[in-house]
Amino acid sequence: MSIPIQENQIVQYIKELVSIPSPSGYTEEVISHAVSFMEKLGVSYEITRKGALLATIKGKDDTKHRLLTAHVDTLGAMVKEIKGDGRLKLTMVGGFRWNSVEGEYCKIHTADGKAYTGTILIHQTSVHVYKNAEEVKRDDDHIEVRVDETVKSKEDAEKLGISVGDFVSFEPRFEVSDSGFVKSRHLDDKASVGILMHLIQVMKEENITLPYTTHFLISNNEEIGxxxxxxxxxxxxxxxxxDMGAIGDGQATDEYTVSICAKDSSGPYHYKLRQHLVELAKANDIGYKVDIYPFYGSDASAAIRAGYDIVHGLIGPGIDASHAFERTHVSALKHTAHLLWHYLRSSMIE
Known part of the structure; x- marks a missing residue:
């Protein structure tokens, strides 16, 4: 049968997901969005105590199960300190570099449900005042948030309800170019979540029965391990x-294909499962790259470290400038969706 995958629907799901602030530890709204999606399609699910969503589609064989996961939590920050002038010092949530968010618009999410906008800057931003502005180290001591309110003191910020521990999210700035590039923060890993959502939609609407009962874990703490x-x-x-495929010098992954991970910082992924995925890609004209990510870990490697006796693998669309100004191409989304489509309908490895 022809594959009823629609890339424009995947892109729409990604757009919706990245518009919902969800740094690790602050994911209730985006999980609620996923819940609404599952309920609309009539997919059974449960919410874990950690706040993740586990959806289940029963297959022909209910004795052996598959589990696919993608994560909706993203990079972000927390208010570490309110300075005397009312600006905010930050502490990172997730692994990135301060220079990758310098100049970015952000939101401060207060405990009483308010959200204030701001901009992430180094303290010595003005070249008209600070001669060494370009030499200042981008670190916890020099990066701060300029709040878009009349704030001249610590007390002014506190009167707004801003306090230490408030989450800070980064604006995604989602765009799709005429040439098919999808640009946005948080494509790691909302691009993959959008792909899984579309596959679930297609399976339900086409009344497709999978060979094995399959679970879809929308996890919410991947960025913190x-x-x-x-x-x-x-x-x-x-x-x-x-999850995303990482691009850079020495990497095979690109923005146009699905990346199949052979090894990351946790060690090799299951060889037979990796080969099964490669064979599916070859047999079905799917553009793919096999790659190794030296500074990377996934939900699958976290499961192995937790002691689960499972066969584990990792694939995802190639994404440029990971944990910074991320970009991929609709062709990478398509190839990832097609590989997952064939994987879900294939036999388990022996």
């Missing part, structure tokens, strides 16, 4: 993380 390390049903044999 433990998103997918629990709530894995005991019948799970194969566990496939769907």
């Amino acid at each position: 433990y998103g997918g390390n629990s709530n894995i049903p005991a019948e799970t044999v194969e566990y496939l993380a769907v």
Whole structure:
């Protein structure tokens, strides 16, 4: 049968997801968005104690299960300190560099539900005042948030309800170019979540029965290392993380294909599952690259570290400038969706 995958629908899901602020630890709204999606399609699900969503589609074989995961939590920050002039010092949530968010618009999410806008800057931004502005180190001591309110003191900021521990999210600035590039923060990993959502939609609308009961874990703590390390049903044999492919010098991954990970900082992924994915790609004209990510970890590697006896793998669309100004191409989304489509309908490896 022809594959009823629509890239424009995947892009729309990604746009909706990145518009919802969800730094790790602040993911209730985006998980609620995923819940509404599952309920609309009639997909059974549960919410874990850690706040993730585990959706299940029953297959022909209910004795052996598959689990696919992608994460909706993103990079972000927290208010570390309110300075005397009312500006905010930050502490990172997730692994990135301050220079990658310098000049970015952001939102400060207060405990009483308000959201104030601001801009992330180094303290010595003005070249008309600070002669050494370009030499200042981008670190916790020099990066701050300029709040878009009349704030002249610590007391002014506190009167707004801003306090230490408030989450700070980064504006995504989502765009799709005429040439098919998708530009946005947080494509890691909302691009993959959008792909899984579309596949679930297609399977439900086309009344497709999968060969095995399959779970879809929308995890919410991956950026801090433990998103997918629990709530894995005991019948799970194969566990496939769907997360971005990292691009850079020495990497095979590009923005136009699906990346199949052979090894990351946690060690090799399951060889037979990797080869199964490669064979599916070759047999179905799917553009792919096999790659190694030296400074990377996934929900699948977190599950292995937690002691689960599973076959684990990792694939995802190639994404440029990871943990910074991210970009991919619709062709990478398409190839990833097609590989997942064929994987979900394939037999388990022996």
